[in-house]
Amino acid sequence: MPELPEVESFRRYLDKTSLNKTIQKVDVKNPEILQNVDKRVLKDKLEKHKIQCTKRHGKYLFAHLDSNYWLILHFGMTGKLVYFKNNDETPYYYRILITFNDESNLAFDDPRKFGKISLTAEMDDFIEEKKLGPDVYDIDFKTFKNILTSRRGAVKILLMNQHILAGIGNIYSDEILYQACIHPKTPVNTIDHQKIKEMYKIMKNVLQTVLNRQINHRKLPESFLIPHRIKNGRCPRSDTRLKTIKISGRTAYYCPLCQKSKFQ
DNA sequence: CGTGGCTCCTGGCGGC
DNA sequence: TGCCGCCAGGAGCCAC
Numbered sequence: 001m002p003e004l005p006e007v008e009s010f011r012r013y014l015d016k017t018s019l020n021k022t023i024q025k026v027d028v029k030n031p032e033i034l035q036n037v038d039k040r041v042l043k044d045k046l047e048k049h050k051i052q053c054t055k056r057h058g059k060y061l062f063a064h065l066d067s068n069y070w071l072i073l074h075f076g077m078t079g080k081l082v083y084f085k086n087n088d089e090t091p092y093y094y095r096i097l098i099t100f101n102d103e104s105n106l107a108f109d110d111p112r113k114f115g116k117i118s119l120t121a122e123m124d125d126f127i128e129e130k131k132l133g134p135d136v137y138d139i140d141f142k143t144f145k146n147i148l149t150s151r152r153g154a155v156k157i158l159l160m161n162q163h164i165l166a167g168i169g170n171i172y173s174d175e176i177l178y179q180a181c182i183h184p185k186t187p188v189n190t191i192d193h194q195k196i197k198e199m200y201k202i203m204k205n206v207l208q209t210v211l212n213r214q215i216n217h218r219k220l221p222e223s224f225l226i227p228h229r230i231k232n233g234r235c236p237r238s239d240t241r242l243k244t245i246k247i248s249g250r251t252a253y254y255c256p257l258c259q260k261s262k263f264q
Numbered sequence: 265c266g267t268g269g270c271t272c273c274t275g276g277c278g279g280c
Numbered sequence: 281t282g283c284c285g286c287c288a289g290g291a292g293c294c295a296c
Contacts, residue, residue, distance in 0.1 A: 003289065059290080077290055078274080093274085112273045114290055153266050162291080171289050248267060251288085 002059060002075035004137060004167030005210040010081045011056045014063065017083040020050050021100040030095040035118040042119055045069045046098065055123065057135050058166025062123050070123050076114025082107045136167040137207060144200050148188050155191065156184035157248050170250045171226060176203050177254065178225035183261035184245070184252040229253045
């Protein structure tokens with residue numbers, strides 16, 4: 001689930017539920033999801049402290065503590081945040097549980113354990129170490145165009161590469177390419193200026209639309225690919241049966257009629 | 265530099 | 281019903 005819009009939703013959820021509350025206890029059930037931080041250090045920098053504000057870069061969520069450290073959450077494929085008050089609401093697959101002194105809790109829930117938690121003194125250092133590209137939520141057109149025109153290879157792989165553009169994964173790359181009528185294997189260096197401009201606008205619109213719908217608990221428009229992105233799904237524009245191909249190990253859904261390829 | 269394959273982990277689903 | 285293999289929205293690592 002967690003690509004940029006989901007992580008942004010988690011960020012707002014954390015803001016709404018857990019800011020400025022003193023952390024009483026941190027229960028680390030699965031220390032193996034900690035990355036470059038010891039369990040004791042994590043507890044030490046969190047307990048008796050408060051989360052003051054949050055930020056997001058790509059699929060990473062950063063929570064700033066009044067111990068002057070940043071708690072960093074990455075949600076992998078199945079991670080999410082769950083805020084609750086009664087113990088019987090504790091999610092079964094919680095990996096880390098933060099209990100505040102008002103006895104409410106914030107759990108990092110993640111069945112598949114692909115999520116990661118770390119700690120840093122400087123957010124920018126972390127982004128640099130991870131070599132993350134610019135966040136696609138607030139990237140400007142010029143930067144976007146420069147990135148696309150200075151690369152080679154399949155456009156879908158580029159969109160999903162966090163070192164190049166941070167925030168897009170398998171689902172939303174499919175959506176963007178569908179709306180822009182671009183075959184996922186199209187080499188980026190063959191996409192012209194006009195099409196890059198269109199892609200940029202579509203990318204912004206997709207991310208914003210998904211985020212708005214998530215916040216209001218509303219379904220995505222039927223004209224989007226995602227509601228039809230299932231086995232035997234059909235293109236909402238042409239009613240053609242959608243196709244799937246494997247690109248770099250990931251399943252890409254696309255409409256063979258709307259997203260024709262001159263390559264492959 | 266770009267890509268494909270393998271890996272981590274667990275649950276759900278379709279097929280037999 | 282039971283078991284098995286395959287698949288899943290992420291990403292790091294290695295080989296070519």
